[in-house]
Amino acid sequence: MLQSRSVPTRAALASLLACALACNKTAGDDASRGGQPGGSALPGQTEADLDTPLATVDGTVITVREFQDRINQQSPYIRARYTSLEQKKEFLDNLIRFEVLAGEAFRRGLDKDPDVVRTMKQVMIQKLMKDQFENAIKPEDITEQEMRAFYDAHRDEYNKPEEVRVSAIVVKDAQTADKVAKLAKGEQGRTNKGFRELVAQYSVDDASKVRGGDLRYFARDTDAVDKAVVEAAFGLDKTGDVAGPIKGTDGRFYIIKKTGHRKALVKTFDEVKRQIQNRLYREKRTEAQKKFIEELRAKAKITIDEAALSKVRVDTSAPAGGPHGHGAPRSPRAPAGN
Known part of the structure; x- marks a missing residue:
């Protein structure tokens, strides 16, 4: 009997058993199935070679095929560590240790433990979704016509005009405007902090004042900023340059400071074709997954007692994952795209 200190933690054991339940293979299973499905023979190997038993642990057979499959599932970097006979023995010992622990866990009935289940x-859900969607929809299934239609419908995402960003001090009279303009173009206005202080002290425009005078990014054809301010803003050369006083079409006076600039964005269809292809692929895959789940729900016999939900109590002070280390079940995902 293993000592208790040798038994994995519940969380680790849950993951261990999940894999064991999926991968466990007994001699009886082999006989009934006529061999374990898996990877194909590599050069110099036969199917008989692959079905050769390497080790048996309480009736569970580890064949050359399973051993080889398990190694080849690793990254190329990890696989390179197991090319010599001694290293292969080390990997086999790890598989045996896995089966020994899994067997002991089964004997203790932990396959029925709620956490493990x-x-x-x-x-199983991850495996189901992978099998269902891995080859059902592929990026190359997206047609040129679909991609061009998407590009035409979303031109504003790939073609954007030049934009500028300024902060503004807005005052009502020319005398105050002259005074503030001198301060803004002087030592105080050189820093963003100093300019914001002038905004707080002098600006009468409440909407921009709460943002430190920020008018956010805008293009030449914007209707959100006074036309006189737009013209002056696009006339500023460098970030940090100050202009004003500018008499707006609304009769007020503006002192502005350039805080940002975005060049015009123009991307052709060919430049974004692959990006659109992947986006449409993800959307189609998500829609297919949603439809699949809806069809399964329609077939399933489901009863819900919404009144019983009032009996549920949520402990918002508990650590993440709850007392048993498990959060809510995650939504199943279809395999990620390329």
Whole structure:
């Protein structure tokens, strides 16, 4: 009997058993299935070679095929560590240790533990969604016509005009405007902090005043900023330059400071074709996944007692994951795109 200190934690065991339930293979299973499905033979190997038992742990057989599949699932960097016979023995020992621990966990009935069952369900859902959608929809299935139609409908995302950003001090009379303009163009107005202080002290425009005078980014054809201010803003050369007083079409006076500039964005269809392809692929995959789940729900016999929800109590002070280390079940995802 293993000592308690050798048994993995509940969370680790849950993940371990989920994998064990998916990968466990007994000698009886092999006989009934006529061999374990898996990777194909590599050069110099036969199918008989792949079905050769490497080790048996309480009736669970580890074949050359399974051993090879498990190694080849690793990254190229990890695989490179297991090319020598000694390193292969080390990997086999890890598989044996895995089966020994999994076997002990089964003997203790932990395959029925709620935490393990939840984790096993999550693994099965991931496998289901992978099998269902991995090859159902591919990026290359998106047609040129679909991509061009999307580009035409979203031209504003790929073609944007030049924009400028300024902060403004707005005053009502010319005398105050002259005074503030001198301060803004002097030592105090050189820093953004100093300019914001002038905004707070002198500006009468409440909407921009709460933002330190920021008028945000705007293009030449904007209707959100006074036309006289727009013309002056686009006439400023460098970030930090100050202009004014500017008499606006609304009769007020503006002192502005350039705080940002964006060049015009023009992207052709060919430049964004791959980006659009991936976006449409993700949208189609998500829609197909949604439809699949809706169809399953329609077939399932589901009863809901909404009144019982009032009996649920949520402990907002508990650590993340709750007392058993599990949060709400995650929504299943289809395989990620390329």
